[in-house]
Amino acid sequence: MRTGRAAVMVGKDRLETWEVPVPEPEAGGALVRIVLGGVCGSDVHILSGEAGEMPFPIILGHEGVGMIEKVGPGVTTDYAGVPVKAGDLVYWSPIALCHRCHSCTVLEETPCENSQFFEHAEKPNWGSYADFAWLPNGLPFFRLPDHAQPEAVASLGCALPTVLRGFDRCGRVRVGDTVVVQGAGPVGLASVLVAAQAGAREVIVIDGSPARRAVAQRLGATSAIALDTDMAERRRMIYDLCGPHGPNVVVEAAGVLQAFPEGVDLTGNHGRYIILGLWGAIGTQPISPRDMTTKNITVSGATFPKPKHYYEAMHMSVRLQDKVPLAELVSHRFGINAAGEALAAVKSGAAIKAVIDPTIR
Ligand SMILES: [Zn+2]
Ligand SMILES: [Zn+2]
Structure with a gap:
C-alpha cells in the first residue's frame, strides 16, 4: 500500500515521524494532499498533556488546506454543493457528523456524539501534520474559490x-x-x-x-x-x-x-x-x-464550531485577503519532521501563526 509521512504523537511530549498507510478514499469521502496544516494552540495543550489523556498514537493537526488527490465513490461536490474534482483546494471542518444522534438531529449542535477527534495513527486518518489526510464520509469539506490564497485561509485556522x-x-x-x-x-x-x-x-x-x-x-x-x-x-x-x-x-x-x-x-x-x-x-x-x-x-x-462556521470563515478570509494582511499572519513554516519545533514556536509565542508545509524536507 502507498504510504505517507506523518508527525505522530506517541505519548505526552513525544513526537515521532512515521510512514503511515494512505488508504483509498471511502464512499462519500476524499483523500487530500496537505498543502498547509495549521498548528493550533490546542495542539500545544494536547502535547503537554494539559488537555487530558489521548488515544495514542495519534496524528496531530485538525486544521488544514489540502488539494484533492482523489474523491471517494459518489462524490461530485463539496459539502456546500460546489462541484469538486482532483486538484481542487479544500478546507475542512475536522469533525465528521453522523446525522443520527441527539446532538446532530434534535439539538442541531456540534460536536456530534458519535464523532471522533482522533484515530489511531495507522488507521485511515485526517490529522493534518502529514502528507495526506483521509477525510471520512460526513466530514464537511469546502472548495476554496479559484482566487483564494491558501495562506489567508489557513492563517486563522480553527480560530x-x-x-x-x-x-x-x-x-x-x-x-x-x-x-x-x-x-x-x-x-x-x-x-x-x-x-x-x-x-x-x-x-x-x-x-x-x-x-x-x-x-x-x-x-x-x-x-x-x-x-x-x-x-x-x-x-x-x-x-x-x-x-x-x-x-x-x-x-x-x-x-x-x-x-x-x-x-x-x-x-x-x-x-x-x-x-x-x-x-x-x-x-x-x-x-x-x-x-x-x-x-x-x-x-x-462556546466551542466546536459547526460546519457553517468553517464555510463562513473560508469565504470571509478570501473576501478580505487583499484588504487585510491575512496571509502574512503565517509567520513560521515547518516540515513534517520538525513538528516539535512548530509546536515550540506556538508555545513560546514566537509565531503569530505556524503551519506544517509538507514540501519542506
Ligand atoms: Zn485549532
Ligand atoms: Zn451525530
Missing part, C-alpha cells in the same frame, strides 16, 4: 470558525459596539477582525507581545494595551475609551485562567463576556457573582 461560532451562540457584535479582546493569539486576532468588520466603534486588544499587538491593529483593533499595566490601570484605560458604561462585549481569548475574573470585572452594564480561549486551561478562579446581577451581564462560552 476564525471558533469566533464566528462564539458570536453566533453568544450574540453578534453590532455597529457601534465597544469590544475588548483579551489576548492576541489567533483566537484574539480573529475576534478583532470580526468585531472590526461588524462595525464596532472601539476594538481594544490586551496582549503582552508588542508584535501581536501591532498585528491586531493591522486587523482592525483601534487600541492595544500591554500586559505590563496592572488590572486597575487597564480598566481605567478601557473605560476612558468606551465611556462610563464600559464595553458591550468582552472576549476571552487569552487561554489563561486569570483572564476570567478580569473579564467579568471589565464587562460593562448589560454587556456580555464570551469565553473562547480557556479550552486548555483546567482550573477555577474567584469572581464576584453579584457583579453579574448588578451589571445585568451575560457570561457564556
